[in-house]
Amino acid sequence: MNNMPLIAYLIVSSIMFFAGVYGFLSRRNMLTILMSLELMLNAADINFAAFNRFLYPGQLDGVFFTLFAIGVSAAETAVAIAIIINIYRNLKNIYVDEVNKMKF
Amino acid sequence: MAQQIIFYVLAVVIVVFSILSVTSRRILRAATYLLFVLLATAGLYMLMEYQFLFGVQISVYAGGIMVLYIFSILLTSHAGDKAKQVSWKRLLPAFMAALAGVLVCLHIVYHSVSKLVASLQVFKEPTMQDIGTALMGTGKGQYLLPFESISVLLLACIIGGIMIARKR
Numbered sequence: 114m115n116n117m118p119l120i121a122y123l124i125v126s127s128i129m130f131f132a133g134v135y136g137f138l139s140r141r142n143m144l145t146i147l148m149s150l151e152l153m154l155n156a157a158d159i160n161f162a163a164f165n166r167f168l169y170p171g172q173l174d175g176v177f178f179t180l181f182a183i184g185v186s187a188a189e190t191a192v193a194i195a196i197i198i199n200i201y202r203n204l205k206n207i208y209v210d211e212v213n214k215m216k217f
Numbered sequence: 218m219a220q221q222i223i224f225y226v227l228a229v230v231i232v233v234f235s236i237l238s239v240t241s242r243r244i245l246r247a248a249t250y251l252l253f254v255l256l257a258t259a260g261l262y263m264l265m266e267y268q269f270l271f272g273v274q275i276s277v278y279a280g281g282i283m284v285l286y287i288f289s290i291l292l293t294s295h296a297g298d299k300a301k302q303v304s305w306k307r308l309l310p311a312f313m314a315a316l317a318g319v320l321v322c323l324h325i326v327y328h329s330v331s332k333l334v335a336s337l338q339v340f341k342e343p344t345m346q347d348i349g350t351a352l353m354g355t356g357k358g359q360y361l362l363p364f365e366s367i368s369v370l371l372l373a374c375i376i377g378g379i380m381i382a383r384k385r
Contacts, residue, residue, distance in 0.1 A: 123326045155255065187278075
């Protein structure tokens with residue numbers, strides 16, 4: 114059975130994670146920052162599932178951690194988008210360098 | 218052999234589209250590339266023989282969260298908008314941070330993980346009975362408490378989302 118080793122999954126998820134880090138640090142639109150955050154969370158989920166599959170195949174802990182991480186990420190995305198829509202309604206602007214009315 | 222080819226296709230899709238998603242200037246294209254990344258991630262779960270995670274990833278992430286993103290993008294900007302061009306001097310610290318991070322991470326992974334037993338063992342796939350019993354049980358390795366906590370969390374997020382985003 115020629116299967117991919119564990120390290121292949123970890124390399125893919127590392128590249129995905131740091132693409133998300135780059136997007137998070139360099140983007141100006143709030144929604145694209147959130148999308149980069151989704152990339153980071155998905156990379157961590159791949160890591161959980163891969164470690165569970167390769168190192169502890171009899172247990173389901175990694176699978177359940179991934180399930181709950183997906184659920185928490187969905188809830189957090191919904192609240193964050195509600196906040197962003199509220200900001201857009203009041204300030205007509207969702208760029209992080211232009212929303213500075215509360216700066217002292 | 219077939220599994221290796223499928224893995225390489227999915228890995229290339231993930232790497233290429235995640236980099237495109239964070240560097241594209243049009244927001245809707247970034248969202249579409251992110252959708253492809255999420256679908257390819259679901260494919261990776263299927264390769265690892267976690268069919269339930271495959272289904273959850275597609276239905277929640279690709280089918281729920283991405284639709285939410287596309288709605289909010291269309292609510293807050295024109296569909297064909299381009300983001301402002303950011304000068305490369307401001308992008309450089311972010312790029313150096315991400316590059317340093319990925320090099321450190323790959324170095325650690327290469328030196329630690331290669332020594333482990335690193336091939337897929339034949340295993341008993343988790344059936345729906347296993348997942349259901351583990352999700353509803355209170356013994357060791359069973360997840361009733363996180364299940365109930367996440368339902369409280371979802372309730373709080375629903376109420377919070379409605380309260381924040383309602384029309385005044």
